[in-house]
Amino acid sequence: MSGERYNPREMEPKWQKVWDDARSFVSANDDPREPYYVLEMFPYPSGRIHMGHVRNYSMGDVVARYYRARGRNVLHPMGWDAFGLPAENAAIERGMNPGTWTRQNIEAMKAQLKSMGLSIDWTREIATCEPEYYKHQQSMFIDMMAAGLVTRKKSKVNWDPVDMTVLANEQVIDGRGWRSGAVVEQRELTQWFFKISDYAEDLLQALDELTGWPEKVRIMQRNWIGKSEGLRLLFELVPDEATAATSVDVFTTRPDTIFGASFIALSPDHALTAELAANNPDLAEFVAECHRQGTATETLEKAEKKGVFTGLRVKHPVIEGQTLPVYVANFVLMDYGTGAIFGCPAHDQRDLDFARKYDLPVVPVVLPSGADAASFAIADEAVTDPGVIYNSGFLDGLTVDAAKKAIAEHFAARSVDGQPQGKVEVNYRLRDWGLSRQRYWGAPIPIIHCETCGTIPVPKKDLPVVLPADVSFDKPGNALDHHPTWKHVNCPQCGGAARRETDTMDTFVDSSWYFARFTAPHADTPTIPAVANRWLPVDQYIGGVEHAILHLLYSRFFTRAMKATGHVDLDEPFKGLFTQGMVTHETYKSSAGEWVPPTEVVLEAAGEQRSARHIESGEPVTIGSVEKMSKSKKNVVDPDEIVATYGADTARWFMLSDSPPERDVQWTEAGVEGASRFQQRVWRLVSETIALMEQSSEIVLGTDDDEAKNLRKAVHRAVHTVGEDIEGLRFNRAVAQIYELTNALVRAAGLASAAPAARIGALQEGVERLIQLIAPMMPHLAETCWQALGKPGLVTDAPWPEVDPALLVDDTVTLPIQVNGKRRGEIAVAKGTPPAEVEKLVLSMDEIVRILAGQVPKKIVVVPDRIVNVVV
RNA sequence: GCGGGCGUGGUGGAAUGGUAGACACACCGGACUUAAAAUCCGGAGGGGGUAGCCCCGUGCGGGUUCAAGUCCCGCCGCCCGCACCA
Numbered sequence: 001m002s003g004e005r006y007n008p009r010e011m012e013p014k015w016q017k018v019w020d021d022a023r024s025f026v027s028a029n030d031d032p033r034e035p036y037y038v039l040e041m042f043p044y045p046s047g048r049i050h051m052g053h054v055r056n057y058s059m060g061d062v063v064a065r066y067y068r069a070r071g072r073n074v075l076h077p078m079g080w081d082a083f084g085l086p087a088e089n090a091a092i093e094r095g096m097n098p099g100t101w102t103r104q105n106i107e108a109m110k111a112q113l114k115s116m117g118l119s120i121d122w123t124r125e126i127a128t129c130e131p132e133y134y135k136h137q138q139s140m141f142i143d144m145m146a147a148g149l150v151t152r153k154k155s156k157v158n159w160d161p162v163d164m165t166v167l168a169n170e171q172v173i174d175g176r177g178w179r180s181g182a183v184v185e186q187r188e189l190t191q192w193f194f195k196i197s198d199y200a201e202d203l204l205q206a207l208d209e210l211t212g213w214p215e216k217v218r219i220m221q222r223n224w225i226g227k228s229e230g231l232r233l234l235f236e237l238v239p240d241e242a243t244a245a246t247s248v249d250v251f252t253t254r255p256d257t258i259f260g261a262s263f264i265a266l267s268p269d270h271a272l273t274a275e276l277a278a279n280n281p282d283l284a285e286f287v288a289e290c291h292r293q294g295t296a297t298e299t300l301e302k303a304e305k306k307g308v309f310t311g312l313r314v315k316h317p318v319i320e321g322q323t324l325p326v327y328v329a330n331f332v333l334m335d336y337g338t339g340a341i342f343g344c345p346a347h348d349q350r351d352l353d354f355a356r357k358y359d360l361p362v363v364p365v366v367l368p369s370g371a372d373a374a375s376f377a378i379a380d381e382a383v384t385d386p387g388v389i390y391n392s393g394f395l396d397g398l399t400v401d402a403a404k405k406a407i408a409e410h411f412a413a414r415s416v417d418g419q420p421q422g423k424v425e426v427n428y429r430l431r432d433w434g435l436s437r438q439r440y441w442g443a444p445i446p447i448i449h450c451e452t453c454g455t456i457p458v459p460k461k462d463l464p465v466v467l468p469a470d471v472s473f474d475k476p477g478n479a480l481d482h483h484p485t486w487k488h489v490n491c492p493q494c495g496g497a498a499r500r501e502t503d504t505m506d507t508f509v510d511s512s513w514y515f516a517r518f519t520a521p522h523a524d525t526p527t528i529p530a531v532a533n534r535w536l537p538v539d540q541y542i543g544g545v546e547h548a549i550l551h552l553l554y555s556r557f558f559t560r561a562m563k564a565t566g567h568v569d570l571d572e573p574f575k576g577l578f579t580q581g582m583v584t585h586e587t588y589k590s591s592a593g594e595w596v597p598p599t600e601v602v603l604e605a606a607g608e609q610r611s612a613r614h615i616e617s618g619e620p621v622t623i624g625s626v627e628k629m630s631k632s633k634k635n636v637v638d639p640d641e642i643v644a645t646y647g648a649d650t651a652r653w654f655m656l657s658d659s660p661p662e663r664d665v666q667w668t669e670a671g672v673e674g675a676s677r678f679q680q681r682v683w684r685l686v687s688e689t690i691a692l693m694e695q696s697s698e699i700v701l702g703t704d705d706d707e708a709k710n711l712r713k714a715v716h717r718a719v720h721t722v723g724e725d726i727e728g729l730r731f732n733r734a735v736a737q738i739y740e741l742t743n744a745l746v747r748a749a750g751l752a753s754a755a756p757a758a759r760i761g762a763l764q765e766g767v768e769r770l771i772q773l774i775a776p777m778m779p780h781l782a783e784t785c786w787q788a789l790g791k792p793g794l795v796t797d798a799p800w801p802e803v804d805p806a807l808l809v810d811d812t813v814t815l816p817i818q819v820n821g822k823r824r825g826e827i828a829v830a831k832g833t834p835p836a837e838v839e840k841l842v843l844s845m846d847e848i849v850r851i852l853a854g855q856v857p858k859k860i861v862v863v864p865d866r867i868v869n870v871v872v
Numbered sequence: 873g874c875g876g877g878c879g880u881g882g883u884g885g886a887a888u889g890g891u892a893g894a895c896a897c898a899c900c901g902g903a904c905u906u907a908a909a910a911u912c913c914g915g916a917g918g919g920g921g922u923a924g925c926c927c928c929g930u931g932c933g934g935g936u937u938c939a940a941g942u943c944c945c946g947c948c949g950c951c952c953g954c955a956c957c958a
Contacts (some may be wrong), residue, residue: 005910034904036883117875125881164884215876215877216876216877216952216953219875219876219953220875220876220952220953220954221874222875223874223876223953223954223955224953226952226954226957228957228958230958250958251957251958252958253957253958254958258893265958305956329956330956331956331958332956333956333957333958334958335957336957336958337957337958340958341958342958343958344958349956350956350958351958427957427958429954429957545952545953548953549953549954575880610882610898657884657895657896658884658885658895658896658897659884659885661883663878663884663885665884666883666884668884668897668898670884670897670898671884671896671897673897674896674897675896677910678896680910680911681911684911732884732885732886732896733894733895735895735896736893736894736895736896737895738895739894739895739896739925740894740895743895752914768945814891815891816891817891818890818891818938818939819892820938820939821937821938821939821940822939823891826891859938860938861890861938863939864892866890867890867891867939868890869890869938869939870938871938871939
């Protein structure tokens with residue numbers, strides 16, 4: 001056997017079958033050991049896995065296998081985020097049923113994942129497109145409706161008039177539909193919503209407790225929720241025949257600047273705007289223009305501040321006898337605050353731009369520290385710095401914060417239209433979650449519309465509401481709506497003719513609770529609460545940062561909603577979150593300017609100069625920048641090819657080495673080959689060790705031999721730090737530690753042929769430990785080595801090796817010696833040598849005496865067991 | 873505009889305020905071989921010196937400290953998220 005190369009192509013399928021037959025990764029809900037739940041974000045079944053998946057699942061698998069070895073009852077499941085638009089597009093393009101396409105893809109991808117040797121409990125596999133899954137989602141939707149967590153309201157949507165469908169904001173490019181190219185309209189549709197905004201404060205507060213999440217993600221969620229505290233303020237209208245309204249309601253976070261107010265601006269979508277526009281053609285035209293621009297978010301940012309004077313005026317709330325003009329302005333949003341603002345141009349840039357354009361007064365009311373009240377003036381930039389209030393009557397001399405308080409009290413005590421004129425209010429940017437999608441390939445919303453009884457939930461006994469399989473996509477729009485019979489039903493209440501809701505659920509709903517379903521994937525209720533509560537929250541969730549906001553926020557909301565409806569008893573679904581970086585690759589371009597895939601390129605090196613040629617034509621190819629793998633730049637590497645060439649272990653190992661997991665990793669051919677060489681190196685080391693073991697019949701684990709002792713120390717230190725690094729998800733450092741240990745063991749194996757038994761014993765122990773350290777990362781190689789070493793059972797089932805604490809401590813330490821902070825030498829002393837003694841030893845060293853050249857040290861800093869610094 | 877992150881050899885990257893560059897990739901030299909691959913040994917931040925050694929060095933400029941890649945202040949550059957949020 002020794003001398004043979006390790007053959008992953010032969011060994012990997014073999015061990016996969018062994019694990020499968022032994023049901024090694026099937027976890028039981030009634031296992032008494034402490035649970036550990038590790039989960040990678042489940043994939044969309046697009047057809048093939050990509051390198052991003054390989055990286056994601058390699059990391060998760062290390063964690064899963066490590067905690068198994070640590071004696072935890074590990075749950076490591078896998079499923080499919082199987083609803084969504086690509087399936088419908090495939091259906092349109094190839095005339096295939098979306099379900100057929102999706103299920104084929106799942107089969108293909110499952111085979112790919114299996115070839116990676118992941119420690120997944122496949123008995124818990126779920127696909128969100130199956131009625132067994134979405135039936136429970138429908139059931140929970142009904143529960144949540146009953147709990148008041150669902151509403152139906154009108155909302156503005158991006159409507160593609162050609163495809164006859166609603167588009168998400170990301171699907172609108174330069175104001176046009178991404179597929180049809182048609183100019184997108186804003187339409188009001190009645191849609192279903194989850195009342196996530198009810199939980200805005202809770203979702204915000206609880207972020208503080210999510211210490212296992214990256215700070216970056218928490219900040220992004222905080223910003224997304226967008227809490228702001230301010231004042232809601234009523235401005236009394238000067239009576240006008242154009243409207244019966246008597247006041248305008250405004251939200252502001254800067255009520256302290258009220259004395260600097262010079263206009264009021266309404267949103268184009270404000271109710272009062274609509275009323276006025278009915279009799280004001282100029283205004284109507286302006287509103288229409290705003291709507292045309294409304295969707296193109298790109299143009300919004302640069303759009304000029306524009307407005308139209310309505311003819312109305314309001315009374316200035318604090319300056320007796322003054323009035324302010326009421327405008328409709330394009331920059332005022334209807335869905336934030338009240339859809340109306342007051343403008344204080346001196347201290348808000350947008351208001352200033354607007355005021356300059358329409359010649360409105362600019363009165364500064366906050367004096368920045370150091371500025372002179374007599375000469376301070378506003379030029380082109382609004383001043384938002386803190387300062388002292390002036391030009392403001394009874395607020396003069398107060399700080400901004402004090403003025404906010406004072407003015408709030410002032411307005412609270414006055415009344416307009418029979419209510420307090422001002423009211424402190426908290427606003428959130430977070431809006432309710434619109435879940436209606438006018439598409440076929442999603443979970444049907446379980447609702448029946450009856451002319452007599454209204455909107456009725458489908459009775460639970462009639463669930464699931466199953467998608468019809470016989471659909472056609474020959475007409476644009478929602479295929480479900482076009483189905484000849486599906487939507488026609490009888491009302492469950494009155495029995496009369498009624499019609500089904502034909503909107504389906506946003507696919508984010510599917511992914512907002514799958515982690516809970518995994519805990520009891522075959523239960524006939526959405527969860528078995530006792531089981532879910534035992535497994536959840538997920539101890540370690542791993543996925544891409546692109547889900548930092550929506551998926552993770554929706555899941556946090558959904559968990560709370562499931563708690564409110566009795567399906568789980570927890571608020572936060574993910575205790576630990578890790579967001580991994582992307583997989584990148586160099587790009588290559590031919591002289592004709594076309595992208596060239598890496599498989600068609602051969603790289604050459606002359607010294608440190610790299611160049612590339614096209615394999616077939618021999619023509620030079622330009623090496624371009626390193627980019628995220630993408631089809632358009634053709635810089636993708638197919639995991640299947642890598643597994644076929646080098647084996648899964650090599651791919652996994654390379655993904656874990658080099659780059660820190662949260663950063664992007666660059667896939668290189670050379671790096672993969674390095675990983676593959678390491679695999680062979682380990683195998684050779686094992687073979688050599690076995691040969692040595694055969695020579696020496698007696699294996700001793702003594703520590704009397706220094707060489708043996710040092711080796712054992714290296715081994716135990718490696719076991720210790722690799723474990724710590726895996727727990728901290730610092731896989732690249734764990735890999736470096738393993739390399740170092742391997743180097744030490746290879747050296748020892750080379751020297752050991754005629755060595756004392758203690759050294760062979762230490763080597764044997766070291767190699768066994770090495771195999772165990774490698775097992776979470778290269779499990780197939782580890783099993784092969786484990787068996788070759790004659791160890792019983794599977795390394796997969798072996799407990800994580802114990803560390804002998806005595807071997808972690810050194811009895812001597814080498815202290816670097818600095819003179820004036822520069823390293824000038826080192827000294828080996830017994831651990832714990834008192835500073836005074838170290839000082840004496842250092843000062844007696846020849847080289848130190850030479851460097852000091854007679855100078856008397858002013859000070860000697862001795863950090864015990866760390867460093868010495870002589871200051872002269 | 874607001875918020876966050878990053879900047880270290882040819883490259884990816886190590887480094888609880890304590891020997892900067894661990895480990896790997898690429899490179900160079902040597903051994904083995906008819907040859908190549910594989911493997912093994914060795915070299916290597918920059919500069920100076922025959923050498924012992926010396927000087928410089930973590931984007932730039934300051935500061936704190938016995939000691940700074942690390943902490944503080946001010947710049948520059950790159951990346952990411954949000955963005956007319958009142």
